[in-house]
Amino acid sequence: MSDNVQILLAFCFLVVVFILTRAGIIWKMKKTVGEIIRDLESKGAVDPITAVELPYAKANPIRIGMRDYYSKSVEYLVSEGIVGKTSQGKYYMAAKLPGRG
Numbered sequence: 107m108s109d110n111v112q113i114l115l116a117f118c119f120l121v122v123v124f125i126l127t128r129a130g131i132i133w134k135m136k137k138t139v140g141e142i143i144r145d146l147e148s149k150g151a152v153d154p155i156t157a158v159e160l161p162y163a164k165a166n167p168i169r170i171g172m173r174d175y176y177s178k179s180v181e182y183l184v185s186e187g188i189v190g191k192t193s194q195g196k197y198y199m200a201a202k203l204p205g206r207g
Contacts, residue, residue: 131173138179146189146199157196 142160151158162176180197183189190200 134173134175135179135182138175139183142176142179142183142189143199146197151196151198153198154190154192154196157190157192157194157198159195160197163195163197 145160146158149158150156160180163180165174165177180189184191184197188199188201190198192198
C-alpha cells in the first residue's frame with residue numbers, strides 16, 4: 107500500500123473516531139438531561155417555593171479524568187431557562203416542556 111493511501115486511511119480513521127466520540131458525548135448529555143428533568147418532576151419542584159437541592163449539580167473535584175455530565179447538564183438547563191436556580195442554590199422546573207404534563 108502506498109504512503110499516500112495509508113495517510114488518507116489514517117486521516118479518515120481519525121475523523122470517524124472524532125465524530126463517534128462527539129456523538130457519544132451528545133448521547134450521554136441527552137440522557138442526563140432527561141434524568142435531571144424526571145428527578146425534578148418526581149420531587150415536585152415546579153416553582154421557586156418547591157425548589158429542591160440537587161446533589162449532583164456541583165462538580166465533584168474527586169472525579170479526575172472522568173467527565174461529570176450531571177453538573178454540565180444542570181448548567182446547560184439553567185442557561186437555557188428550562189431549569190431555574192434560587193439564591194439558596196436549589197433547582198426547579200422553570201419552563202413547561204412540550205409533551206410533558
